[in-house]
Amino acid sequence: MGIGLALAILGAALAIGLAGSGSAIGVGIAGETGSGVITEDPKKFGKILLLQALPGTQGIYGFLAGFWVMMKLNLLATPIQISPQVGLQILFACLPIAIAGFISGIYQGRVASAGCGLVAKKEEETGKAIIFAAMVETYAVLGLLATILLLNGIQVG
Amino acid sequence: MPIAKLAKIKLIAxxxxxxxxxxxxQKFGVLQIEETEIQKEAVDIKHESKLGExxxxxxxxxxxxxxxxxxxxNFVSTKSPATEEDLWNGFHKFNYGEIIEACKNHETYIAHATAAEAKIGADLLAxxxxxxxPFPTKKLHESEYFFFFSGKIFKHLFEKxxxxxxxxxxxxxxxxxxxxxxxxFIIVAGPKEEHAETQKALIKEGFDFIELPSTQKEISKEIESLKSQVKLSQSEVAAAVAEIQKLAVHKFQLMCAYDFVNCHRERVSAAHKAMxxxxxxVLTGFIKESLIPKLDKIISKTSPNHAIYxxxxxxxxxxxxxxxxxxxxxxxxxxxRIYGLPKSSEVDPTPLLSVFFILFFGMCLGDAGYGLTLILVSLWLKRKIPxxxxxxxxxxxxxxxxxxxxIGFLQGGFFGIELYVFPEPIHNAMTKIQLIDPRRDPLIMLIIALALGVVQILFGLLISMLMKFRDKKFMDGILDHGLWIYYIVSVILFGLTQAGVVTFISASLSSKLALAAVIALIITQGRKQKNILMKIGGGFLSLYSTVGFVSDILSYSRLLAIGLGTTVIAMVVNIIAxxxxxxxxxxxxxxxxxxxxxxxxxNLAVSTLSAFIHSARLQYxxxxSKFLEGGGKEFKPFTKETQYVKLSD
Known part of the structure; x- marks a missing residue:
């Protein structure tokens, strides 16, 4: 396996690993608060679960980007050999979702956690809590978009 | 589109x-009764305490x-259905007081028993x-000539x-x-005259004093008797819990009684609002204008002597x-409703957002297989929900x-399966329907997404302009919104002619059109400032709003990203499988x-969630933001509000 391919794999790994970590932290934060709300009122389970799931998308976006790299390089069968330059290009193209996914996942978790507090006090306003959390996600979506467009522009093989 | 017209009426009877x-x-439920300033709502202690119990x-x-x-x-709140009669029976025919009393007694008993158990537990530990x-410790405590200390010490300090x-x-x-x-754990004992000195030495050597509980019996027997006490109390608690569980058959009746009292309380509080x-x-309140004659008729049935105006x-x-x-x-x-209702002077955005929302939702999900599954699952759930x-x-x-x-068929997406996998005729049919493959041409999808953004934003500005027209503010409508529509269109046109995409007008003409828009904005947008310099400054400054419009439009790129997300995850699932x-x-x-x-x-669950949220966010x-302020108060007619049961006819 050439260094080019290794660099590309590093890109995919960062996208999946960092964005996934962001999501894990975010879902964790929201889950902690959510459990507290449930001790008071187990009937709110459905709504709290929804809020907790929100910061989970960054991990999916990261995985998606990583998978895009795997598809592009045919990593699941016989990998296409690429030059180190192309490998670096792919690595850099993966960074938007890796970085934005990591940080926005954490912050979305914090907003979702605050949203759990909102649901605890005013259950009928759940929709607003969800929208607040979704505002943060925008930047992960843009990161993913940038990564996909960049990957799409890179010529391999 | 306009909000239902409400009228304010006075009812005298x-x-x-x-x-x-x-x-x-209350039965008719169409009138929202206003609180009068003279009669502030009094706290209704009688009903409140009954409701509390x-x-x-x-x-x-x-x-x-x-x-x-x-x-x-877990995801929907359920209320058992009940008739008016159930409610009436719950309050009048059912001895709810007895059940409340029984519940109270059991609850108090359980609370006391649990507290006592906790105390025994602590004693046992001590x-x-x-x-x-081998003797009752009481003897030690009562000794006349000897003292003793009880406590513990680290093993390595013991010899010292x-x-x-x-x-x-x-x-x-x-x-x-x-x-x-x-x-x-040691006990140190000695004649009383050595007491002070021994204590000093013990403190010095790191002895940890622990009080020895005083018992009538030998300690091991004492422990046994305490343990049997716990057992007894546990079995009694279990019996009390079983009693409560037996009472649970009356839960529905209790709920009916609660809601009966609740409705009654509402009526009493409405009565307080009358002068x-x-x-x-006299009652004052809001009602849908078209329902006034009907209200008149209903009141006439019970009381012919009344006036509504x-x-x-x-x-x-x-x-x-x-x-x-x-x-x-x-x-x-x-x-x-998630956003909050519009003000009474604004428009109801529901029909305006409907087409956009559903289109965006479809683009975010963008897979025919998922679309069909979603229909089936929703239909099934509709039958399952209470x-x-x-x-x-x-x-x-x-x-x-x-x-x-x-949209899924147009994009050739069916559970993320590559079309060539399908047998020949289906494959051919599907490729014929397919207009675009977002995975191969993400740029085209991006342009479509952004174009939809431009359309929706222009539409928002248009609505805002029409709202100004409705309020007879023609000048403001044209200058604040119409001009911006022209500006956005002309700038985009300019860009497209520059790029050579649009050829029906020349690049120079389009640049002049765009320039005219910019100049018009500079001249007009500062018009509300008083001083001439501020007028021009305000005009220039308004151009900064362009940044806002650009970022709004770019925000629609999420339609592509989320749509791709759904498709690619579907493919991943297929490949792994x-x-x-x-x-x-x-x-x-x-x-x-x-x-x-x-x-x-x-994937369907997660993608549906994010398709919903992101499509909604684009609306909000x-x-x-182009035409709606929101913050209207919901019309809440005086009606039978129930907490636990759902009233059915």
Whole structure:
């Protein structure tokens, strides 16, 4: 396996690993608060679960980007050999979702956690809590978009 | 599109008919009664305390005898259906007082028993180290000539303690009663005259004083008797819990009684809102204008001597808001309500957002297989959810499923399967329908997404302009919104001619058009400033709004990203499933099926959620901000409000 391919794999790994970590932290934060709300009122389970799931998308976006790299390089069968330059290009193209996914996942978790507090006090306003959390996600979506467009522009093989 | 027209009315009738009229009004449920300034609502202690007791009993029954819930019921709040008669019976025919009393007694008993158990537990813990003492400790405590100290000491300090005590007096005795990993539990005893010195030495040597509980019996016997006490009390608590569970059959009746009292209380509080003279009372309130004649008729039935007349709404008065839409648009009201209702002077955005929302939703999901599944699942859920639950959200998902299927076929997406996998005729048909493959041409999809953004933003500005026209502010409408529409269109046109995409007008003409727009904005946007310099400055500054419009439009790129997300995850599921297929005969195939089902179900759930949220966000943040302020107060007619049961006819 050439260094080019290794660099590309590093890109995919960062996208999946960092964005996934962001999501894990975010879902964790929201889950902690959510459990507290449930001790008071187990009937709110459905709504709290929804809020907790929100910061989970960054991990999916990261995985998606990583998978895009795997598809592009045919990593699941016989990998296409690429030059180190192309490998670096792919690595850099993966960074938007890796970085934005990591940080926005954490912050979305914090907003979702605050949203759990909102649901605890005013259950009928759940929709607003969800929208607040979704505002943060925008930047992960843009990161993913940038990564996909960049990957799409890179010529391999 | 306009919000339902509400009128403010005064209803005057005879005092002796007040109760009957209020009951009729509550049943009809169309009038929102205004609080008068003179009669502030008094706290209704009688009803509140009864409600409190009922609620406490219901809560207890729910805690000790919870109903089994299906997973689905975690997501919808369920109320058992009940008739008016059930409510009446619950209050009048059912001895709820007895049940409340029983619940209270059991609850108090359980609370006391649990507290007592906790105390016994602590006592047991304190006795535990001393259990090998073969005599009642009371004897030690009551000794006349001897003192004693009880406590523990680290094992490695024990020898030193022993020698320093021996140095004080040979008559001191040290007894190891018990030990754990680190400590010896010891009792030091001696004649009273050595008391002070021994204590000093013990403190110095690091002895940890622990009080020895005083017992009548031998400690081991004491422990046994305490343990049997705990057992007895536990079995009694269990019996009390069983009693409570038996009472749970009355839960429904309690709920009915609660809601009966609640309705009654509402009526009493409505009665407080009326102003009255010696013989008549007056109610003021809001009602849908078209329902006034009907109200008149209903009141006439109970009380022919009454008058209803419309009164003028003051310009600065806050009128409650009632939005009404055709039945096929009803599901979209969910979206408007999440944002909050428009003000009474604004428009109802429900029909305006409906087409965009559903289109965006379809683009975000963008897979025909998922669309069809979503329709089926929603239809199934609609049958499963308890009666009386609002099905709006499910109806919305059915709509979303339909649009998703259409867009999915146009994009050639079917559970993320590559089209060439399908047999020839299906493959051919599907490729014929397919207009675009977003995975191969993401740029084209991006342009479509952004174009939709431009359309929706222009549409928002247009609505804003029309609202100004409606209020007869033609100048503001044209300059504040019309001009911006022209500006955005001309700048985009300029860009397109520069790029050579648009050729029906020349590049120079389009640049002049755009320049004209910029100049017009600079001249007009500062017009409300007083000083001439500020007027020009304001004009220039307004151009900065362009940044806002650009970022709004770019925000629509999420339609592409989320749509791709759904498709690619679907593909991933397929690929992983296929990898397992040949791993082992038969079992491999079964694993593949399991992965396919779980994987696609997961993707459908997650993608539907994010399709919904992001499509909604585009409405709220990018679209509503162009024409809607929101913050209207919902029209809440005086009606039978129930907490636990759902009233059915």
């Amino acid at each position: 005879l005092i002796e008919e007040k109760d009957k009229i209020l009951a009729a009004l 009922l609620k406490q009993a219901i809560r207890l029954l729910e805690a000790y005898a919870p109903l089994k819930k299906s997973f689905l019921e 006795l535990e180290p001393w259990k090998s003492l 303690l022993k020698s320093s005590l021996a140095a004080i007096s040979p008559s001191l005795s040290i007894e190891i009663v018990n030990q754990n990993k680190n400590d010896y 009255q003279t010696a013989y008549t009372f 419309k009164i003028e709404i003051k310009p600065d008065e806050e009128v409650p808001v009632l939005i009404e839409n055709a039945s096929f648009l009803k599901p979209f009201e969910v979206l408007t 009666k009386g639950t609002n099905p709006s959200l499910l109806n919305l998902l059915i709509w979303g499923g339909v649009v998703t299927s259409i 296929l990898m397992t297929k040949d791993s082992a005969p038969i079992i491999g195939f079964l694993i593949m099926i399991v992965i396919l089902i779980i994987g696609h179900a997961f 943040v990018e679209f509503f």
